Amino acid sequence: xxxxxxxxxxxxxxxxxxxxxxxxxxxxxxxxxxxxxxxxxxxxxxxxxxxxxxxxxxxxxxxxxxxxxxxxxxxxxxxxxxxxxxxxxxxxxxxxxxxxxxxxxxxxxxxxxxxxxxxxxxxxxxxxxxxxxxxxxxxxxxxxxxxxxxxxxxxxxxxxxxxxxxxxxxxxxxxxxxxxxxxxxxxxxxxxxxxxxxxxxxxxxxxxxxxxxxxxxxxxxxxxxxxxxxxxxxxxxxxxxxxxxxxxxxxxxxxxxxxxxxxxxxxxxxxxxxxxxxxxxxxxxxxxxxxxxxxxxxxxxxxxxxxxxxxxxxxxxxxxxxxxxxxxxxxxxxxxxxxxxxxxxxxxxxxxxxxxxxxxxxxxxxxxxxxxxxxxxxxxxxxxxxxxxxxxxxxxxxxxxxxxxxxxxxxxxxxxxxxxxxxxxxxxxxxxxxxxxxxxxxxxxxxxxxxxxxxxxxxxxxxxxxxxxxxxxxxxxxxxxxxxxxxxxxxxxxxxxxxxxxxxxxxxxxxxxxxxxxxxx
Numbered sequence: 162x163x164x165x166x167x168x169x170x171x172x173x174x175x176x177x178x179x180x181x182x183x184x185x186x187x188x189x190x191x192x193x194x195x196x197x198x199x200x201x202x203x204x205x206x207x208x209x210x211x212x213x214x215x216x217x218x219x220x221x222x223x224x225x226x227x228x229x230x231x232x233x234x235x236x237x238x239x240x241x242x243x244x245x246x247x248x249x250x251x252x253x254x255x256x257x258x259x260x261x262x263x264x265x266x267x268x269x270x271x272x273x274x275x276x277x278x279x280x281x282x283x284x285x286x287x288x289x290x291x292x293x294x295x296x297x298x299x300x301x302x303x304x305x306x307x308x309x310x311x312x313x314x315x316x317x318x319x320x321x322x323x324x325x326x327x328x329x330x331x332x333x334x335x336x337x338x339x340x341x342x343x344x345x346x347x348x349x350x351x352x353x354x355x356x357x358x359x360x361x362x363x364x365x366x367x368x369x370x371x372x373x374x375x376x377x378x379x380x381x382x383x384x385x386x387x388x389x390x391x392x393x394x395x396x397x398x399x400x401x402x403x404x405x406x407x408x409x410x411x412x413x414x415x416x417x418x419x420x421x422x423x424x425x426x427x428x429x430x431x432x433x434x435x436x437x438x439x440x441x442x443x444x445x446x447x448x449x450x451x452x453x454x455x456x457x458x459x460x461x462x463x464x465x466x467x468x469x470x471x472x473x474x475x476x477x478x479x480x481x482x483x484x485x486x487x488x489x490x491x492x493x494x495x496x497x498x499x500x501x502x503x504x505x506x507x508x509x510x511x512x513x514x515x516x517x518x519x520x521x522x523x524x525x526x527x528x529x530x531x532x533x534x535x536x537x538x539x540x541x542x543x544x545x546x547x548x549x550x551x552x553x554x555x556x557x558x559x560x561x562x563x564x565x566x567x568x569x570x571x572x573x574x575x576x577x578x579x580x581x582x583x584x585x586x587x588x589x590x591x592x593x594x595x596x597x598x599x600x601x602x603x604x605x606x607x608x609x610x611x612x613x614x615x616x617x618x619x620x621x622x623x624x625x626x627x628x629x630x631x632x633x634x635x636x637x638x639x640x641x642x643x644x645x646x647x648x649x650x651x652x653x654x655x656x657x658x659x660x661x662x663x664x665x666x667x668x669x670x671x672x673x674x675x676x677x678x679x680x681x682x
Contacts, residue, residue, distance in 0.1 A: 189619050189644055191565075194325040196280060197572045199287045204537035205500045206493055215446055215501060220255035222450035227252040228405050232412035235458055242461045253457060261460040262453055267506045269467035271329070271393050271424055274381045275358035275655065280328050282424065282469060283508035283541050287575070289568055291321040292548030293332030293362070295556040299519065301642040306518075306555055309335035313556075315352050317548060319652045320561050320645070322357040324547070326568040329360040331544055332398075335556040343677035346370045347377075347669045354381040354665060358655040361395045365414020369678035371397070375421060380664050381657070389421070393467055396424030398510070398544070400473070401451040403429050403436035412458075419459040419466050426510050426542065427455040428471025432484055433494075435477045441490050444474050445497045456507070469542060471510035472498035484552040486514035487527025492534040499538025511535045513546035513564065514553065520560040520638045524550060529567055536571065559641040566620040573616040620644065 207215060222228075227250040230236050236246055242261075245252040268283025280288055298309045317334035321327050333349050340348050346364065353361060354377060363374035379389045397418050399411035407415075418425060429451040431437035437444035452470045459466050474494040478485050485491070495511050502509040511534065515527035528549070535543045545553070546568060548561035573579075580586075591606035601607050607614075620640055622629055629635075635643075 192569050196286050197575050198285045203539040204496045206496050207500050218446040219449040223253045228454040230407050232409045235412050261457040262505050264460045264464045265468040271360045273360045278359050288328040289543045289546035290329045290331040291334050292545050292556045296336045297555045298335045299555050299557045308338045310339040311337040318356045323648050324565045326565050330357050331362050342680045344673050350377050351669050363397045365397045365399050365411045367410045371414040371417050393424045398426040401429040403431045419462040422466050424467050425459050426469040426471055427452045428473050431474045433476040441494045445494050448474050469508045469510050470502050486516050487530040495534035495538045508541040510542040511540040512544045516552050518551050520557055558645040559638045562641040562644050
């Protein structure tokens, strides 16, 4: 991928100034909706002895050091289940841990308001979600980092709905800071539920936000409370406060959704050298302990509730302290976590992340390293797969579209048809027909397959330099910006029953009148 051109680069008529005139000129052909299977054998960097030592270290953290649970109800539940409690510090015997972790399913489904967009977590699937939670926004037209607003959030949600390679709608694709925090969740969830029909996420930030999201997802699906709880319809993701701590608001949401039997994802944020040991194996062991402790709590509350163990283990730049992503260490930590997730028979979440500040070459190689680590590790849910910049502080529509090109190529890579060794695939008749002196363009074998034989990009430009320059010399991020504007212009909301829409509007209005959710904990 090319770097985004510097602002001082001489502009041709095809550069940024020509974006508006070219809008709508190129169709966007994308792959159909599908749930890709990861057919590759996972990379397992730990030998058998290394796995045993990693497991033992994880269990020793839980048994000998303990995890702090900053929620009295969680502490009470864990004490009654047989854990050793000293104030907020909870220690867990390894037999108890393995018993409760063993109750969690190795796969499950999440059914959104459109059942055609039901997804399976686990069972070999690798699924991708949008960027979530950056407070800032960047696009090529603005040209600088700005605080996110509702319009930008809505536009990124439209991309989430539009692209078939995005399977679930994670957190807010950018925080709309122009909406007061007490009611932000109400407005954004209304936007998410009307602009998309994919699986929903709830932030575990206290009881009011979780209960509001639960009710809005239930209403949007036209479900009774019994139907809502009969199978998972949504999910939450919590992060431990590394090192070795789970805080009150996230635990509260975790426990509420465990009782409602919804999807639960726990992702410790362990940056080696800062919130975890500087060695990657030590950071992974700490991350596993923090994650498994939350899984144990969920299984005590609701045996068999679906849980996913996540990894966000990377390293910091030891010169500046800034987070680094898409590094060799990040890749190995993700692979190690995947190996251990299979040991514990839990689905796994990782991320498509980078530390770059704009959608340039660095952004793409770091993100692609992260995405390849997801494939190599056997990840089932990939968070932040499209649109993430600056270590999660910026969301960008150009980066979103550039990432979707990569995601489609990776999904094509995973299709088993590429490795077809049937008679048709081996094509011996065609090889005999052409012999040593011909070419394959005109053979019937080629004619029958040429339209579907190879991946066709929607963003990559395969023209040679001269043809590219004649066409305007448009750089990758500029092409992505043009596509972004086209998608917005042509976007159609997924259908929703008007009665359901009105019920959602009434719920939002009522909760706003009641004051929404508190902004302190």
